[in-house]
Amino acid sequence: MVRWGYPGGMTPTSTSPAPENAEEDWLRLDRQICFSLHAASRAFNGVYRVILKELGLTYPQYLVLLVLWEHGELPVKKLGEHLRLDSGTLSPLLKRLEAAGLVTRERSARDERSVEIRLTEEGSALRRQALRVPRRIASATGFGLDEIRELREHLDQLTLALDAAILEEEPEHA
Incomplete structure (x- = not known):
């Protein structure tokens, strides 16, 4: 019999009523794939927080830079599509990256409604330091x-x- 465990070493409490049937057993927290993904995501964020601190970046900032290092200059809309973020979430993030001197934001000459994001020299140079991040993350996963x-x-x-x-x-x- 397979024993499912809670992410993070949590265990069911002894006050939890026993499920009456197998279908109700699927309502247990330790059976929820969404919770396992949520717990793993939070754990990843914790590891990234420690590793990215050396680069002076947050995890969302790191993701923006990954896209720009891969694709170069992009309109905010395209950047948001790559990251699955809307402009309301992305705009403050880009402002902080601009204030840190890592990106520039400019209205497009072709379409003034569009804002183009490009790396600065400092933002491009940070890529070299970031090369060790994936290896450290891979190591942390085991x-x-x-x-x-x-x-x-x-x-x-x-x-x-x-x-x-x-x-x-x-x-x-x-």
Whole structure:
């Protein structure tokens, strides 16, 4: 028999009533994939907080820089699409990166409604220091590179499936 455990070493309390049937057993916290993902995400954020402190970055700032290091200059809208963030969340983040001297924000000459984000020299130079971050994160997971690749592929498949489920569940707009 497989014994499921709570993320982070939590254990069920002795005051928890025993489930009456197997279906109700799925309402236990330790059976929720969403909670396991949430707990793992919080644990990742904690590790990233420590590692990125050396670079003077927060995790969301690091993600923005990853996209810019990979794609170069981008409009805010495209950057938000890559990160799955809306402009209301992204704008204050970009302002802080600009204040830190890592990016610039300029209205597009082609479309004044669009704001282009580009790395400064300092932002580009930070990439070299960031090269060790993925290795340190991989080490912290305790997984091998193949296990990490496989987990990422499963999470990408999960994201696609959940995105599709949202589209199926949303009522049609008139």
